[in-house]
Amino acid sequence: MSQTAEKHFFNDYLWHAVAAGMVTTAIAAIFLLAPMEETMGIAQRIVYLHVSVAWMGLAAFVLMAITSGMYLFRRDLAWDHWSRAALEIGWLCCSLTLATGSLWAHAAWNTWWTWDPRLTTAFVLWAMYSAALVLRSGVEDPHRRARMGAIVAIVGMLDVPLVIMATRWFRGIHPKSPHMEPTMRVVLLISVVCFTLFFTMLLLLRRSQLHIADMLEDLQAQAEA
């Protein structure tokens, strides 16, 4: 194995170990450190994962819009790799937000779904992410795909405050800032930090993968020419 390959192998191994460590720490804190909630029991523990993925879903959307704007400004596909990686990770986090939110809602409110402002906003965000994924899958030219994806990302970002405003004007039942014991707050913080690092790592890996795939395509085109 060459020195560069060895370095890459070590780096990858290190990244995977750190990612696994993050997830293990978060799960351990959720199940071993957090006290059992009196009324909801074990179902309350969903909150720790739910808040973490919800925050990442929104953060990835902001990152996607910013990097999309940078692509339109610079016309460098490296920015589109960021945007695309953020889109895919954001979609995953948004899907997890809806799934965990629904499970929690069933335990807390005895309903799988309700048109609460935050749930509606999460659903709209998920629908936007999904539409952007479908759009990207249908365009072959990388620059055209990047341009179209960027337009949808920017329009979607402008739409989010309006969605929040419109849905908030309806009566909501989502807890705004639920009362939590100090230990629960610590566990929530650990969970948010660990899952944020884990998904950031996934995002970085996906971005590198897209970058390498693009380089490979360029090399193939050069070899064929």
Next chain:
Amino acid sequence: MVSKDLLSECRSLRVWPAMLLLGVVVAMMFAMQADLPPQQLRQIVGGLLWLTIFFAGTLALDRSFAAEREDGCWEGLLSYPVSPTCVYLAKLTVNVVALAALECVLIPLFAILTDLPLLAHPGPIIIVAILGNLGIAAVGTLLSAVASTGKQSSYLLPLLVLPMVIPLVLGAAEATRLAVEHDFGPSWWRWVELLGAFAIIFVTASIALFEFAVEE
């Protein structure tokens, strides 16, 4: 460009009859399913009306650029000695007119089918309709240009536009419901302001982004 598009539609009757027919059929289906007492019907009539307008109107939005591409007019359109902003504003105007034509049929039809006073105060309903049309057409025209570049333009457009116009559909539905209940207080104005803000934000943003959407 506006008169070219309107004249072309008047001569060929390619989209508007289908759009109106779809609107009427969807309205009939909704009215059939929502056979409720007037008090309950008032709560949902705005949502049903605006969803019908959106789904039928998507046909017109979809043809804004797809027709140009299919008929080989795209290059001609781009080589027109006008800025992309003018092309966008022309297409936006045509779509606003198409949605207005649709509403001229659907609002009286909903009033007849539900027996609710949708036209008792035409002024507020017209304000909601104008702002609603502008918002849907602003987003729809831009995203129609985006969707027409892909392989799946026909089914992609509603998928792209519907999540974006959810605040607008919500606002228009609530403003219509309040108008039916003769409530023109602060909450009605709040929804109208939301519709106005939506229209201003997306017309401005679409003008800025349209150039990137039509770039070859």
